[in-house]
Amino acid sequence: MSSEVLTEPLIDLRSFLDHCRTTVDAKLDQLVPGEAVPPTSVHQAIRWSLFAGGKRFRPALLLAVGTTLGAQWDDLIASACAFEMIHTYSLIHDDLPSMDDDDLRRGRPTCHVRFGEATATLAGDALQTLAFQTIAEDESLSPETRLRVISELARGAGTPSGMVAGQARDLEAESREVTAVELKSIHQFKTGALIVGAARCGALIAGADAATLAGISAYAAGIGLLFQITDDLLDVTATAEDLGKTPGKDAKAQKATYPGLYGIAKARQHALEIHQESCAALNSLTQPAQLLTGIADFILQRNT
Amino acid sequence: MSSEVLTEPLIDLRSFLDHCRTTVDAKLDQLVPGEAVPPTSVHQAIRWSLFAGGKRFRPALLLAVGTTLGAQWDDLIASACAFEMIHTYSLIHDDLPSMDDDDLRRGRPTCHVRFGEATATLAGDALQTLAFQTIAEDESLSPETRLRVISELARGAGTPSGMVAGQARDLEAESREVTAVELKSIHQFKTGALIVGAARCGALIAGADAATLAGISAYAAGIGLLFQITDDLLDVTATAEDLGKTPGKDAKAQKATYPGLYGIAKARQHALEIHQESCAALNSLTQPAQLLTGIADFILQRNT
Numbered sequence: 332m333s334s335e336v337l338t339e340p341l342i343d344l345r346s347f348l349d350h351c352r353t354t355v356d357a358k359l360d361q362l363v364p365g366e367a368v369p370p371t372s373v374h375q376a377i378r379w380s381l382f383a384g385g386k387r388f389r390p391a392l393l394l395a396v397g398t399t400l401g402a403q404w405d406d407l408i409a410s411a412c413a414f415e416m417i418h419t420y421s422l423i424h425d426d427l428p429s430m431d432d433d434d435l436r437r438g439r440p441t442c443h444v445r446f447g448e449a450t451a452t453l454a455g456d457a458l459q460t461l462a463f464q465t466i467a468e469d470e471s472l473s474p475e476t477r478l479r480v481i482s483e484l485a486r487g488a489g490t491p492s493g494m495v496a497g498q499a500r501d502l503e504a505e506s507r508e509v510t511a512v513e514l515k516s517i518h519q520f521k522t523g524a525l526i527v528g529a530a531r532c533g534a535l536i537a538g539a540d541a542a543t544l545a546g547i548s549a550y551a552a553g554i555g556l557l558f559q560i561t562d563d564l565l566d567v568t569a570t571a572e573d574l575g576k577t578p579g580k581d582a583k584a585q586k587a588t589y590p591g592l593y594g595i596a597k598a599r600q601h602a603l604e605i606h607q608e609s610c611a612a613l614n615s616l617t618q619p620a621q622l623l624t625g626i627a628d629f630i631l632q633r634n635t
Numbered sequence: 636m637s638s639e640v641l642t643e644p645l646i647d648l649r650s651f652l653d654h655c656r657t658t659v660d661a662k663l664d665q666l667v668p669g670e671a672v673p674p675t676s677v678h679q680a681i682r683w684s685l686f687a688g689g690k691r692f693r694p695a696l697l698l699a700v701g702t703t704l705g706a707q708w709d710d711l712i713a714s715a716c717a718f719e720m721i722h723t724y725s726l727i728h729d730d731l732p733s734m735d736d737d738d739l740r741r742g743r744p745t746c747h748v749r750f751g752e753a754t755a756t757l758a759g760d761a762l763q764t765l766a767f768q769t770i771a772e773d774e775s776l777s778p779e780t781r782l783r784v785i786s787e788l789a790r791g792a793g794t795p796s797g798m799v800a801g802q803a804r805d806l807e808a809e810s811r812e813v814t815a816v817e818l819k820s821i822h823q824f825k826t827g828a829l830i831v832g833a834a835r836c837g838a839l840i841a842g843a844d845a846a847t848l849a850g851i852s853a854y855a856a857g858i859g860l861l862f863q864i865t866d867d868l869l870d871v872t873a874t875a876e877d878l879g880k881t882p883g884k885d886a887k888a889q890k891a892t893y894p895g896l897y898g899i900a901k902a903r904q905h906a907l908e909i910h911q912e913s914c915a916a917l918n919s920l921t922q923p924a925q926l927l928t929g930i931a932d933f934i935l936q937r938n939t
């Protein structure tokens with residue numbers, strides 16, 4: 332993927348993403364019980380996984396869409412944190428021995444390796460609960476908006492059309508041939524739905540109209556797919572040091588992936604096309620959308 | 636425990652509980668994706684555990700408090716189902732090999748024995764999500780009431796003072812001596828918090844004032860403790876056929892229990908005292924509360 336033409340706008344995006352990470356981390360620290368609060372086991376386990384150096388991509392997308400459409404940062408931050416809590420709970424449960432059986436994430440032991448399976452299961456469960464509680468109790472938003480955000484988060488996280496549905500479809504597809512159509516649908520549920528939900532919540536909090544919401548949804552659906560394709564590519568091409576986790580896991584588990592189905596070159600070409608379509612969906616917006624196109628560029632070029 | 640004086644009012648209570656179970660089951664059937672909806676694995680697993688013949692105790696308590704205080708059945712039923720979804724998710728995760736490692740529940744294989752650990756984990760996760768979505772989208776309640784119910788449910792289910800906190804405390808206490816104070820606090824979090832939450836939501840939906848809410852909370856805290864003590868007693872005294880699950884598990888796992896700490900006779904005496912205190916807390920209500928005292932009697936006498 333040619334990166335030279337995109338270097339300039341990425342400088343601003345980097346500072347935006349840094350600001351997202353700093354403010355999201357500070358807010359998460361406020362929202363989650365401290366390590367010394369009993370029961371300490373589960374709170375330490377939650378914080379171990381939540382503050383493991385994640386990129387805060389879903390919060391950043393929510394904040395980027397929201398601020399692009401005119402919402403205030405303070406109205407967006409709690410919902411952004413709720414999406415990160417759901418994402419982190421899913422990583423904790425995904426890493427369990429009965430699921431992906433991963434020992435290493437972001438360069439250190441996964442939650443169950445460090446705290447045991449029972450505590451890791453509970454930590455994931457508690458993080459999911461806290462995500463919904465956080466939105467319900469966010470007094471910066473109107474009751475109606477909070478309910479819309481909770482509904483979007485739940486639909487993006489659950490089943491039949493959210494993240495858990497995607498993980499179940501992925502499990503069902505292990506060790507058998509999948510078609511290109513199936514693969515796209517697995518990704519749309521597994522990672523796409525929560526990413527689309529985050530973007531839509533940014534728009535909802537900004538009070539976006541139906542046309543804007545549709546444009547944002549199409550943009551985010553592309554971003555979500557792009558994110559999964561680049562993730563699959565990194566699993567094939569990157570080293571453990573780059574990734575902070577074990578590469579080559581997908582092939583070993585006979586998981587359906589883009590490079591597995593199309594080969595590396597075609598998967599990269601597909602990523603370029605999705606990137607273009609995603610940015611084109613922003614044309615209907617009346618607001619300048621360079622932050623959002625910048626995020627699309629950033630995902631296309633990511634190497635971690 | 637002497638049951639003869641209580642036989643008469645239990646006839647009405649039985650028909651109330653039957654009506655609860657019938658209407659809650661019908662509503663749950665509407666709310667949960669069908670077994671044929673893809674991904675079928677997770678929807679079958681959800682329904683396997685959700686429709687396993689549970690007593691629907693938390694929904695019944697919410698409905699009993701709500702109707703006692705003047706709320707309409709149709710306004711209460713979705714919230715009642717949400718509490719059952721949270722309860723069922725916790726049973727699925729509790730039964731996992733890394734937690735209580737239970738093969739049998741309500742007379743049949745547990746979710747992970749039937750569907751595998753990965754699918755059972757996802758089924759529990761999805762049920763938790765659906766609980767919050769159900770309340771958020773329940774248009775029979777005002778936005779403000781829905782948010783109060785979501786907040787109560789989350790605080791009852793999560794950490795640091797809800798069900799997950801209780802399970803974590805219970806794990807922390809395994810294989811070591813616990814004091815009577817610790818034991819009570821484990822129970823209050825592990826089973827009490829969600830039961831209190833259910834009762835409080837019934838009251839909130841009925842528009843109860845602060846004094847009524849306080850009375851209901853005290854009543855339900857007693858009920859929750861009573862439920863746990865009788866559960867512990869049944870684990871010692873009942874057969875697998877009575878219980879539909881493996882008895883004697885607590886002792887085997889060196890879990891802290893009331894009979895373990897006090898002996899069976901003293902634990903029974905303690906149950907009688909808690910029952911009395913619980914019913915006394917209802918004296919502040921202006922409404923006739925025989926449904927609620929009936930539920931207290933029912934728990935005291937239960938043998939399954």
